[in-house]
Amino acid sequence: MGVYLLPSKFNTNREFFNAISNDYERFSIEGVPENIESYILEKYKIDISSKYGELNIKNPFGIASGQLSTNIKQIENGIRDGIGFIVLKTVISEDGLGNSSMEDWKVDAPKMVIEEIKSQRGEIGYTTTWKGRGWHKNFAEYLEFMEKSLLLSKGSCVPVIPSCKFNLPESREQNFRDEEYRYTLGEFLKIWKGTIGSSNMYIEKDFSPTLAGSSMSKVKDTILRWLNDVPGKIREFSPDNKIFLGVKLMNTIFDDEFQIEMFKTILNSKGSPDYLVCSNRLFDSEKVFEGKKGVAYGGYDLSDRNLSVLSALRRLERSGEIKGKEVPISATGNICSGKMMLEYALRGCQNGQIHTYFQIPYENYKMRKGSRVAKAFLELMINPETGLVAGLQYLYEKGILKKQDGIIKFEEVVDIHRHQILIDGDED
Numbered sequence: 001m002g003v004y005l006l007p008s009k010f011n012t013n014r015e016f017f018n019a020i021s022n023d024y025e026r027f028s029i030e031g032v033p034e035n036i037e038s039y040i041l042e043k044y045k046i047d048i049s050s051k052y053g054e055l056n057i058k059n060p061f062g063i064a065s066g067q068l069s070t071n072i073k074q075i076e077n078g079i080r081d082g083i084g085f086i087v088l089k090t091v092i093s094e095d096g097l098g099n100s101s102m103e104d105w106k107v108d109a110p111k112m113v114i115e116e117i118k119s120q121r122g123e124i125g126y127t128t129t130w131k132g133r134g135w136h137k138n139f140a141e142y143l144e145f146m147e148k149s150l151l152l153s154k155g156s157c158v159p160v161i162p163s164c165k166f167n168l169p170e171s172r173e174q175n176f177r178d179e180e181y182r183y184t185l186g187e188f189l190k191i192w193k194g195t196i197g198s199s200n201m202y203i204e205k206d207f208s209p210t211l212a213g214s215s216m217s218k219v220k221d222t223i224l225r226w227l228n229d230v231p232g233k234i235r236e237f238s239p240d241n242k243i244f245l246g247v248k249l250m251n252t253i254f255d256d257e258f259q260i261e262m263f264k265t266i267l268n269s270k271g272s273p274d275y276l277v278c279s280n281r282l283f284d285s286e287k288v289f290e291g292k293k294g295v296a297y298g299g300y301d302l303s304d305r306n307l308s309v310l311s312a313l314r315r316l317e318r319s320g321e322i323k324g325k326e327v328p329i330s331a332t333g334n335i336c337s338g339k340m341m342l343e344y345a346l347r348g349c350q351n352g353q354i355h356t357y358f359q360i361p362y363e364n365y366k367m368r369k370g371s372r373v374a375k376a377f378l379e380l381m382i383n384p385e386t387g388l389v390a391g392l393q394y395l396y397e398k399g400i401l402k403k404q405d406g407i408i409k410f411e412e413v414v415d416i417h418r419h420q421i422l423i424d425g426d427e428d
Helices: 014-030 036-044 072-080 139-156 178-195 220-236 256-267 300-319 338-345 372-382 388-397 410-419
Strands: 050-052 055-057 061-063 085-092 112-118 124-130 160-165 201-206 243-248 275-278 282-289 292-297 329-332 349-354
Touching (some): 036 388, 061 372, 085 139, 085 201, 124 282, 124 292, 139 160, 178 220, 201 220, 220 256, 256 300, 300 338, 338 349, 349 410, 388 410
Parallel strands (some): 085 160, 201 243, 275 329
Antiparallel strands (some): 050 055
């Protein structure tokens, strides 16, 4: 079995292929319908809704934390263009006096370069390179941004999730800076309660890709300590445990076996997370960008590693080597097609967080008008050979999915790994 479980292009019955090809051509001129999910359900009897943790989302595609979720206009546009959910740019924790132990991750460097990248297996993809790290403005501005974004979320039913990088001790001998956790979480919870209400606050704890390349992450025991202790530390300073905690795992510079060890540690950690985000970009210590040596990168090497590790995780679960509650997973890493979203879903991922694919050169999109997100949506959903709808129809025709009340459901793909061995990959 290779990396992929699905063919490079979906081969569906002629009637379906003709119908979706016609829609693909028409929408490329007219634009994607405002409520594309209802259109797909009515015409193709396919339900593409899913979950983000316990939240309902209309489709599995979201904007990842990064340069596309740094201002309120981007949030408005993402919601308008049909995104399923949005993760806000990662802010850096601080105490009530404005002190932050992770100050080095507040880097104002918005310039990005989108470039082709060839994987070790020879596949050409895209990667985004920039020097910036977390939110570089002050914390009060982030809270204002968070509040406005949550109000938009409440009005649109599109989940918006804050993201934070909390204090991390550089060694086992160093203590956590509790005041950074207490103050940051307290301010977050005030904003959440004032906008969304009494429901648990969704929050992502971000282990960034640049952290993987820093001196802080050279010792495996240090990383495992973070994974074991940080979830409990976040819960400790969340009154009445009013949070739904996600942890965004980094791809370390170590091998796949250590990635699995990270999963085992976080799943059995103190105050274990409610969901995981797996896993952010790889790190190239030798590449130089804008005078800075060492940058994060993506492309097919990233998705290859993530899919391989997730497959190994599921095999260990089925064999009983990993026990305990299965937590929801949000995928991230080279989600450049509906097909890639399904590759992650077949390994149990509820949804996918996207950054680079919303910024690739225009010639990669068939649609010629509208925003980049709208153009990308047409490809992700309606492309007749690699889109999500065609992929779900393909899985149904192969007998891998069954209809429920006459409907093919994306959420059923997420459950496949629980009750059958992953399907064999096709070679064509």
